Amino acid sequence: MKYLLLFGIIMGVIWWLKLSRRSGDDQQATLDEPQTMVRCLHCGLHLPSDEALLAQTGIYCGKEHRDLHERGHV
Numbered sequence: 503m504k505y506l507l508l509f510g511i512i513m514g515v516i517w518w519l520k521l522s523r524r525s526g527d528d529q530q531a532t533l534d535e536p537q538t539m540v541r542c543l544h545c546g547l548h549l550p551s552d553e554a555l556l557a558q559t560g561i562y563c564g565k566e567h568r569d570l571h572e573r574g575h576v
């Protein structure tokens with residue numbers, strides 16, 4: 503019974519390490535600031551990074567502005 507408890511704790515620690523490591527890789531910038539603000543490349547609007555649209559050419563506030571901006575440059 504004692505070993506079962508120990509096993510459970512070890513599994514919990516491994517799971518916790520895995521979880522914290524993964525979130526650190528995915529949201530390295532958002533760890534320090536809960537809401538990282540980014541700027542739309544087309545209109546200059548500031549918006550939270552999780553609401554922004556990430557395209558190959560940059561960050562936009564929406565699909566429309568990505569299309570407009572990419573069309574204007576190509």
Ligand SMILES: [Zn+2]
Nearest residue numbers: 542545563567
């Ligand atoms: Zn925009």
